[in-house]
Structure formats: structure tokens, C-alpha cells
Amino acid sequence: MKEQVHIFWFRRDLRLTDNCGLFHALSSEKKVLPIFIFDEDILTKLASKNDSRVSFIHQELENMNRHLLTFGSGIAVYHGKPVKVFEELSEKYAIDTVFTNHDYEPYAMQRDQEIKDFLRIKNISFKTYKDQVLFERNEIVKKDGTAYKVYTPYSKKWIEAFQHRGIDFFPSEELLGQCLKTDLLPFLSLAAIGFHPSSIRVASYEVSSGLIDSYDETRNFPALDSTSKLGTHLRFGTVSVRKMIDKASKSDSITFLKELIWREFFMQILWHYPQTTKDSFKPQYDRILWRNNEEEFKRWCEGTTGYPLVDAGMRELNQTGFMHNRVRMLVGSFLCKHLLIDWRLGEAYFAEKLHDFELSSNVGNWQWVAGCGVDAAPYFRIFNPITQVEKFDKDLKYIQKWVPDFQELTYPTPIVDHKLARERCLSTYKTAINGE
Incomplete structure (x- = not known):
């Protein structure tokens, strides 16, 4: 039996x-x-x-x-x-x-x-x-039961609910003796599923009290390498999000906790609006006439655009499976607005390369930089890849690490002039949005 x-x-x-x-x-x-x-x-x-x-x-x-x-x-x-x-x-x-x-x-x-x-x-x-979240689906919604489409009121409601309900933990580790006793379980090797060990390792995470407390001051500077690397571990559940939220909530600084809330914000958006994996949240943005130049997309992927901070981010991604969040915003904006390449192509490339790829956050953030998503950056906000260096890597430490050739004669000239690209983007977006 x-x-x-x-x-x-x-x-x-x-x-x-x-x-x-x-x-x-x-x-x-x-x-x-x-x-x-x-x-x-x-x-x-x-x-x-x-x-x-x-x-x-x-x-x-x-x-x-x-x-x-x-x-x-x-x-x-x-x-x-x-x-x-x-x-x-x-x-x-x-x-x-x-x-x-x-x-x-x-x-x-x-x-x-x-x-x-x-x-x-x-x-x-x-x-x-x-x-995998503290609040899911329609647990944090407006009074009329509809989804929040803007982060700030969502985060306020989330924090209120958190303070009211607290966190329940589930000590599964204390009950492992209930697992079936057997020595006949199949455990397939990587080779048995048709894969080989990767030379690129997933970074371990660090969520010390010091990192959380100083996160607001340090998180925008990629050379400091002061981000937690937590994303991949939340993505695959190797760490409990409840424990991370509990730890983050004990800090005087709320910035790190707000990053965890952003993750839940995008997850509920995907649940309410599953069509956004392919369609712009704002439908008029799907009228944009993307250039989708294949050679320019290839140069963006390789990190040879001639803009050192953009190239540093892409090379970090290709070599490590990670990219600093501040730089993600820049490279995403650069692809969509400087090169007028469809955000879906960038989203797919990140999905292939990022260790911490999570569909809801990837789609949400790409639509944010393209201007077509919920709570998005307005279409006329176009990151300047030159002034971003002055603001966030003025000593060029991050650039020197990932683009050591940036001052050499072999380094490519900029793929596009910033001023020209900005004017072209504004004109193209305006035409699409106004239905001209």
C-alpha cells in the first residue's frame, strides 16, 4: 500500500x-x-x-x-x-x-x-x-478597491498597514523532522538537466544595520559598492522577505525599507495589470515610432556607446550579472530616449543577464524610464549621461573599473550627440502622445 x-x-x-x-x-x-x-x-x-x-x-x-x-x-x-x-x-x-x-x-x-x-x-x-511579499495582490488598495498607480500613496498605506498588523513569522526550520524519511529521492545533477556550472557567481548579500542606516547617503554612488545585493536572494527566496522588512523597519532611515516597498508595489501592479509585460501601461506610448537600430542596440548591449558611465554599467552587467541601480536608470533612459529603442528590447536583455531579474520589477522599472508606466518619469525627463558622471562618479572610480579603455584612442566616439538625441526624443514622444 x-x-x-x-x-x-x-x-x-x-x-x-x-x-x-x-x-x-x-x-x-x-x-x-x-x-x-x-x-x-x-x-x-x-x-x-x-x-x-x-x-x-x-x-x-x-x-x-x-x-x-x-x-x-x-x-x-x-x-x-x-x-x-x-x-x-x-x-x-x-x-x-x-x-x-x-x-x-x-x-x-x-x-x-x-x-x-x-x-x-x-x-x-x-x-x-x-x-515572497508582506502585502500581496489587492491587500493595499485605494478606498474604492482599485489599485494604486502611484508609489507614494501606496507606500504610505503599506507602512500604515505594516504598523497596524506587524509581521508573522513561520518557523518551518523547527519542524523539519516531519519530512518524509527516505534515501531513494532523485536529485538530478546540473548535467542531467542539460546545464553546466557557470563561471559567474551570484553575489552574496549583506544587510547589516550599518548598510541600512547609511543607505540614503551611499546608494547613488556606484563606486562605493554599498548596495545590499539582496535582489537575487529575494527573487529566489533564499532569504525571508519578512526578516528583511523586520530588520529594515528597525532603522531610523526609511530609505532601505522603501526599496522593499517598491518591489511589492511593482508586484501588485503586475497582478492587477498582467498585460503590462508586453503593453505600455499608458497606451498612447505604444504609438511611439521606435528607431530600433540593430547596430546601435548591439553597441548598447556590449557597452561601446562612447558614453563611459553607460558603458560601465553594461560591462558590469555582462561580466557579473549585476548592475548598480543608479546606473540601471541611466542605461535604460539612454536606450529608450537617446537611441529611441523600444523598452521591451532592453527589458528582454536585462531578463537574460540580470541575476536579480524579477518580471514585475524589470517591467515596472523599464516602463518607468521609458515614461510609459505607472508613476513614470515624465517623457521630457532625459538623463544626461555626461552630468550623471559629475554627480555620481566624479572621481571616475566606477568608470575606471569597468571601462579602463575610456581614455584610449581605441575607445569609441559617442554613438549619438546628447543635444541632438534629446531634441529627437522630445519630438518623437510628443508626436506619439498627442496623436499627431
């Missing part, structure tokens, strides 16, 4: 501590089988077979598996289409309930519905929990 079990399905929550869905699974009377699925529908879309994010996920699974082995358990790791994996699992085990945590991206919601429909046929329950 097959053993009755619950399943916990890890996705964007690769940790054993303070994991909401895992806590609820382990709190029941039945043993829990932890699983992870390398989804072939996601992996086949990746441009490289040594994608550092896949290496990072696999490494984190190994770490978790090693810890679970001390309880005589482990994580079953599969590769394939999730519904096929659950068909296989339902043949092997008498599954009572599948537990997991919410995912708000359009593909994930469609996938989860497919899994839920399959499990219903098998009389298996499917329970999901809020874990």
Missing part, C-alpha cells in the same frame, strides 16, 4: 527557514515530501546552457538537501513539465495535499491552475500561501 504523504513544492522560496507554505505543510500530521521541479518550459527559453541563475538554484538545492539529510530526508529534484511530474508522483505516492507558495507572474498563475485542475481530478488538495 502506498504511503500517504503531503508534498511541499519549492519554487521561488529556496530556504528551510521562515517558509510559510513549508511551515503549514509540516504542521500537519502527515509526513512531507519536499520537491523541486526544473521546469523545462522555463529552461528551454534561456539563452545559455551555463546560466548562472540555474547554477545558483542547483547549489541552493544542494545546500538544503544536505541539511535535510541530517533528518534522514531530502529534496526530490525533477526535470520536465510540472504536470507530468505530478502525474508521476501521484502514481508513486498516496498524496493528500500539495502545498506551495504563491507566485504572481502570468506564466506561474497559468501553470498553477493547470496543476490544480489535474490534482482535483485525483482528489488531491492544492494549497498555496503568501510568502
Whole structure:
């Protein structure tokens, strides 16, 4: 007779501590089988077979598996289409309930519905929990129930709700003895899923009290390297967002906490407006006649535009999978406004390269710099790539690190004149927005 079990399905929550869905699974009377699925529908879309994010996920699974082995358990790791994996699992085990945590991206919601429909046929329950944000979906909305489209009032309402409700933690780490005891779980190697270890490592995060307290003064200067590198770890759930919010809220400076609120703001925007992954939030901006010059896009990607701060950011991205946030705004604005290249092309390139790529934030921030999103920078705000150096890298330390050739004869001349580009952008945007 097959053993009755619950399943916990890890996705964007690769940790054993303070994991909401895992806590609820382990709190029941039945043993829990932890699983992870390398989804072939996601992996086949990746441009490289040594994608550092896949290496990072696999490494984190190994770490978790090693810890679970001390309880005589482990994580079953599969590769394939999730519904096929659950068909296989339902043949092997008498599954009572599948537990997991919410995912708000359009593909994930469609996938989860497919899994839920399959499990219903098998009389298996499917329970999901809020874990990657403090407030989700329509928990922070206007009095009339509609979504906030501007960050500042959203953040005020978020902070009010946080102060009123506080934070509940879920000590899943105390219940790991409830995991299924077995030594027969499949644990696939990277090679078995068709990938190779990446030479680019995901940076570890640092969220010290000192970093949080000084964040407002230091965050805009890329040479200081004083950002937390937390984004990737929030993206894959290797750290608890509740613990990060709790820590940030204890500082006299609110700036770091506000960055975490921006993340939740963009997540609720994506949930309310899933069409924004492809369409501009402001429809009139989809009338812009983008130039989309292929050679100029290539030079932007390579970091050879002839504007040192833009090039430094792109080279940092290509070599490390990270780019400083201040520089992200500049390179995004430069692509859309100086080169008149569609924000969707930049968004796709960042999605391919950034370790901390998160669909909601990536789309939200690209639409912000292009002027077409919620709470966006007005279209006539065009970052000057020369004065940005004077403001944020006046000693040229960041530029010298990533563009050591910037003073050499071989360094390219600027791809476009700033004044000309600005006038061209204003004219093109104005025509589209006014429907001329």
C-alpha cells in the first residue's frame, strides 16, 4: 500500500527557514515530501546552457538537501513539465495535499491552475500561501478597491498597514523532522538537466544595520559598492522577505525599507495589470515610432556607446550579472530616449543577464524610464549621461573599473550627440502622445 504523504513544492522560496507554505505543510500530521521541479518550459527559453541563475538554484538545492539529510530526508529534484511530474508522483505516492507558495507572474498563475485542475481530478488538495511579499495582490488598495498607480500613496498605506498588523513569522526550520524519511529521492545533477556550472557567481548579500542606516547617503554612488545585493536572494527566496522588512523597519532611515516597498508595489501592479509585460501601461506610448537600430542596440548591449558611465554599467552587467541601480536608470533612459529603442528590447536583455531579474520589477522599472508606466518619469525627463558622471562618479572610480579603455584612442566616439538625441526624443514622444 502506498504511503500517504503531503508534498511541499519549492519554487521561488529556496530556504528551510521562515517558509510559510513549508511551515503549514509540516504542521500537519502527515509526513512531507519536499520537491523541486526544473521546469523545462522555463529552461528551454534561456539563452545559455551555463546560466548562472540555474547554477545558483542547483547549489541552493544542494545546500538544503544536505541539511535535510541530517533528518534522514531530502529534496526530490525533477526535470520536465510540472504536470507530468505530478502525474508521476501521484502514481508513486498516496498524496493528500500539495502545498506551495504563491507566485504572481502570468506564466506561474497559468501553470498553477493547470496543476490544480489535474490534482482535483485525483482528489488531491492544492494549497498555496503568501510568502515572497508582506502585502500581496489587492491587500493595499485605494478606498474604492482599485489599485494604486502611484508609489507614494501606496507606500504610505503599506507602512500604515505594516504598523497596524506587524509581521508573522513561520518557523518551518523547527519542524523539519516531519519530512518524509527516505534515501531513494532523485536529485538530478546540473548535467542531467542539460546545464553546466557557470563561471559567474551570484553575489552574496549583506544587510547589516550599518548598510541600512547609511543607505540614503551611499546608494547613488556606484563606486562605493554599498548596495545590499539582496535582489537575487529575494527573487529566489533564499532569504525571508519578512526578516528583511523586520530588520529594515528597525532603522531610523526609511530609505532601505522603501526599496522593499517598491518591489511589492511593482508586484501588485503586475497582478492587477498582467498585460503590462508586453503593453505600455499608458497606451498612447505604444504609438511611439521606435528607431530600433540593430547596430546601435548591439553597441548598447556590449557597452561601446562612447558614453563611459553607460558603458560601465553594461560591462558590469555582462561580466557579473549585476548592475548598480543608479546606473540601471541611466542605461535604460539612454536606450529608450537617446537611441529611441523600444523598452521591451532592453527589458528582454536585462531578463537574460540580470541575476536579480524579477518580471514585475524589470517591467515596472523599464516602463518607468521609458515614461510609459505607472508613476513614470515624465517623457521630457532625459538623463544626461555626461552630468550623471559629475554627480555620481566624479572621481571616475566606477568608470575606471569597468571601462579602463575610456581614455584610449581605441575607445569609441559617442554613438549619438546628447543635444541632438534629446531634441529627437522630445519630438518623437510628443508626436506619439498627442496623436499627431
